[in-house]
Amino acid sequence: MAESRATRLVETVLRCYPARWRRRHGDEAAELAALLIKDGTPAVSIAWSYLAGAAREWLTPRPGQRLSTAACALLVAGCALGVSGGLLASAAPARAATSQARGPAHCQPDSVEPVPTAVRAIGHPQVIIREAGHGRSC
Amino acid sequence: MTVGKRDGKAGQDVLRRIGEASVLILISLADEPRHGYALIQDIKELADVELGPGTLYGALDRLERFGLIESLPAKDRRHPYQITAPGAAALRVHLDSLERVSAAGRLRLQLGGI
Numbered sequence: 236m237a238e239s240r241a242t243r244l245v246e247t248v249l250r251c252y253p254a255r256w257r258r259r260h261g262d263e264a265a266e267l268a269a270l271l272i273k274d275g276t277p278a279v280s281i282a283w284s285y286l287a288g289a290a291r292e293w294l295t296p297r298p299g300q301r302l303s304t305a306a307c308a309l310l311v312a313g314c315a316l317g318v319s320g321g322l323l324a325s326a327a328p329a330r331a332a333t334s335q336a337r338g339p340a341h342c343q344p345d346s347v348e349p350v351p352t353a354v355r356a357i358g359h360p361q362v363i364i365r366e367a368g369h370g371r372s373c
Numbered sequence: 374m375t376v377g378k379r380d381g382k383a384g385q386d387v388l389r390r391i392g393e394a395s396v397l398i399l400i401s402l403a404d405e406p407r408h409g410y411a412l413i414q415d416i417k418e419l420a421d422v423e424l425g426p427g428t429l430y431g432a433l434d435r436l437e438r439f440g441l442i443e444s445l446p447a448k449d450r451r452h453p454y455q456i457t458a459p460g461a462a463a464l465r466v467h468l469d470s471l472e473r474v475s476a477a478g479r480l481r482l483q484l485g486g487i
Contacts (some may be wrong), residue, residue: 260430262450267409267426281426287425 242269248282251289312316387451394432396425399456399464406445406455
């Protein structure tokens with residue numbers, strides 16, 4: 236029972252390798268894992284080793300695969316992270332503006348008492364306005 | 374000087390930056406062809422190093438790409454690998470280089486009086 240679970244775990248991890256690698260080593264790698272498990276090697280450490288190998292396999296540029304392809308993939312990933320970061324950053328002032336617009340006149344930033352120096356020193360005006368606006372009776 | 378080292382014997386040592394796993398695999402294949410499981414067992418015995426299967430296949434692919442080993446026709450589902458002539462030559466150069474470094478280290482330890 237435990238052995239079949241271990242085999243399933245290793246087979247799942249082996250699916251992380253590129254198809255080209257699986258065609259070449261897939262069967263042998265599964266058999267090798269089965270032998271190692273029979274010897275008493277923990278399935279988790281085998282799976283972990285294959286997982287790290289799969290990551291290396293995807294990240295190492297092959298002779299047929301141009302370096303620029305890998306660079307493009309990294310660039311796209313970086314852009315995706317940048318865009319999502321930008322969206323998150325722009326969501327904060329938008330939320331601040333919305334709550335400011337909805338609030339009554341006494342919630343205007345100019346009409347409230349000054350914010351603590353520590354907050355002001357950070358230099359995020361949006362945050363200051365929002366906190367100031369809700370600092371009193373809003 | 375780095376340039377001097379590259380031009381010297383260390384420059385001919387192609388295994389210098391290939392990684393310990395690859396060197397151990399070459400040493401294991403030096404006497405006879407072996408498949409993955411036999412390689413792991415042999416390396417554990419000769420160097421007390423447990424190679425993970427992922428590391429093993431990565432190193433085998435690299436060595437094959439460099440022409441230092443070649444795979445033989447599969448028996449059952451296992452591919453035996455054997456060392457090539459360039460692989461044996463590269464291993465010899467690397468072992469010589471290790472021996473020189475080792476000798477220098479031992480000598481310095483004696484000179485240091487420890």
